[in-house]
Amino acid sequence: MAENSRSLTVGEVAQRSGVPVSTIHFYEKKGLIEGWRTEENQRRYERRILRRVAIIRIAQRAGLPLSLIKEHLDRFPAMPITAAQWDVLNRDWRAMLDERITSLIQLRNQLDSCIGCGCLSLEDCPLRNPGDQLASEGPGARLLAAAQSEKAPE
Template sequence: MSVSPGKGLLSIGEVASRTGLAVSAIRYYDDEGLVTARRTAGGRRMFIRSDIRRLSFILIAQQMGFSLEEIRAQLRQLPLERTPNKRDWEKISRGFRAQLDARIGMLERLRDRLDGCIGCGCLSLETCKLYNPDDRARETGTGPRLVVQKSVIG
């Protein structure tokens, strides 16, 4: 579908200026189907205003460690035929909330236990004898069980 410049559409340069993203990044996200540019007769990419929010969401989600596939799955829930509204954005925020809560929990456990026993099985610290006597965490798997899992011994 060919569109005319104007008509409330923004050029890729304008979108880059508003989002802080490089033009090449915006082209990449368009090529990946995370946003959908409209094309002028000359092939220039034009974007609707709500694409600024989509791109900003992508940027934030990537900085939080979400993969493009995870981001794509969330963005698929947004309507393409109209500008997403507050309810649409609330829907995808619920999709990320559980994942963010789990990451926050793991970061808190890491912060609280990094200088003590993390359940890795080394038992080299005196605190390991209190938190993980006889390496009981080993029964639940390998690695830093007291950080990775919410509760493994108790």
């Protein structure tokens, strides 16, 4: 892409987005954003990259891994992300966050039964051994042990 008056240096992107230069380089290395090199071998980015960086930061703040963020942003490679595209991302990410919130609430509520337990009842512990169907067959990773014994030479 040719350099134009609307392009930003990596330092300008970092300053305007509020993230370190190293993070901009990292995002580019991971394929989350892209830029180009000038004839003088300097990195340049379109100004529209600022919205994409903001979306990445919002998603990270929500606890989404970069691989998942990239997977979702790759559905919308053209910049900038439109309001309709943001609605799609928001819906998808909201569903994931709702699942995570539900899981964390359940975990928090199960912790109440741990007070004073000291993990002395691992057979009954809903956190350490939830719904263990193979406990009656003995301790340890029963499926793994079975798979290894099938592979072992006789």
